[in-house]
Amino acid sequence: MVKHLTKDKNYLYPALALLGSLVVFLILGMLGPFMHTTIENKNFLALHIVFEFISILFSFSIFTLVFYTYKENSNSRSILLAFIFLTIGTIDTFHTLYYKGMPEFFTPSCAFKATAFWVISRLIMSAGFLLAVIISGDKPFRISRWFVPVMSFLVSAAVFYLVVFRRDLVPEFYIEGQGLTPLKIYAEYAIISLQVITAALSIHEYSRTGNRSPIIFATALIISIFSELCFTLYISVYDLYNFMGHIYKIISYSVMFNVLFIQNVRLPYQKLKEADLILKNHAKTLEREVSRARDQIFDTNKKLYRDIEYAREIQQSMLPEKKLDFGEVEFFSSLIPNQMLSGDFYNVFEIDDNNIGVYVVDVSGHGISSAIMTIFADRTILTNKLDPYKQQLLLSPAQVLNDLFSLYNSSNFPAEMYMLMFYGVFNRITGEFTYSSAGLNTQPLYISGPEITALECDSAFPICKMGKFIQPSFKNSILKLNPGDRIFIYSDGLTEAVNREEMPFTEERLMGILRRNHTLSAEELFYEIFDRFTCFVLDKKLEDDVTLMLIQC
Structure with a gap:
């Protein structure tokens, strides 16, 4: 055989x-x-x-x-x-x-x-x-x-x-x-x-x-x-x-x-x-052409990936240090992008000797376009700091958001894109925290000992291309912070993230972590939240960017 x-x-x-x-x-x-x-x-x-x-x-x-x-x-x-x-x-x-x-x-x-x-x-x-x-x-x-x-x-x-x-x-x-x-x-x-x-x-x-x-x-x-x-x-x-x-x-x-x-x-x-023989020859030719096109696509993707990696490094370098100590107040922060480039961004900066500005921005979508929009917001705000005539504008969160809304509508941005932002100013002398929100779809949490209260915001209108139809009126709110008080600011990517069982992290889970660990130091509390979150999602791919910031007075 x-x-x-x-x-x-x-x-x-x-x-x-x-x-x-x-x-x-x-x-x-x-x-x-x-x-x-x-x-x-x-x-x-x-x-x-x-x-x-x-x-x-x-x-x-x-x-x-x-x-x-x-x-x-x-x-x-x-x-x-x-x-x-x-x-x-x-x-x-x-x-x-x-x-x-x-x-x-x-x-x-x-x-x-x-x-x-x-x-x-x-x-x-x-x-x-x-x-x-x-x-x-x-x-x-x-x-x-x-x-x-x-x-x-x-x-x-x-x-x-x-x-x-x-x-x-x-x-x-x-x-x-x-x-x-x-x-x-x-x-x-x-x-x-x-x-x-x-x-x-x-x-x-x-x-x-x-x-x-x-x-x-x-x-x-x-x-x-x-x-x-x-x-x-x-x-x-x-x-x-x-x-x-x-x-x-x-x-x-x-x-x-x-x-x-x-x-x-x-x-x-x-x-x-x-005719069948001709068809086979055409199929072989097509296969070669497809193979050549595939190689070209691979080369293009490789170059694009390298450029995106450079852009990610640039965006990350623009973020402040994860821990900032200004004496009267400390800031702990972190950003977890769901892609190489993030649609979330935040910054902490000194406006003058007595005031510290802080903001968190969440741009619609993900990837390159959203990352560019975050840079627009950051550069727009910080440009005012460099201008002595406009520096005082940074002390009013409502005015910052109003000006940002006007500038956004005068620019040639896509109509489908928008930004959600929370902007606040801490006064070192008075201990007052003045803040305003442009539609950030989470409420920052005021933590005083075991008590946790969601900050009320008078305006929930986003920074978007609606200036021809409506002019929102952003308003300031003031919160007096005593020594030991804390404010936790976060994006919705935190509470909406799901684990392998498709269960969301939820605000209730976050509140429970804050209540059980209110006796920890600010740094310990921040990393307790961070560690609990990362252990919750494990290797599950995030559907949204995640921003966390804890302010300790």
């Missing part, structure tokens, strides 16, 4: 397919976290449309070949394969139309629908291939060829209705922010198992009959198995494992197309064979 295998070169096809696919797959595995790098949404969507178009074209071409040669090859296997490829081609079209980021089609596109269509299509394909291999290829099956498109339409329509309009009946295969569900991974393993069995039966059929088509079909299935393995490993629908899964899929489909072409088309269809 072994001697027979070594002499028969046709066994090299599945062997080389297995070896080549495995080597590529192992190389991808050695790349580690790099394979979870996400391609920019619009670029990935363009690539995804191209890849799916090619595979859909293969599916419909295979159906067309079998459909129009059915009279000459009317057997049960051919009619089943025609049904399978027409159905999965249609469902793959739905998968492409509803891929996350695509325009709305009846209902909005999302990862759930695209993944559901994908799993159903792969299950139909794998189960159908196994059935096609089990049944006799020579058994006649006399039935109208129009039975195939009618049944395919009914099945595809049923799948479309369930996934698009009856989501409650379809299990979750992908959860935004978390990735693949265990059910999706188990489904892929079931698909792989069916394909392994089908490939083994196809090789056995070749050894029994000598017909070359089954072993070439097994070769395609082996490549398809590695495609499914890639789809068990991706985290984001835009990462490189997803990308490579589509590459494997296209290669597998091209091999299947070749098998069924040889099986169903003879000399009268020679021109169709030449």
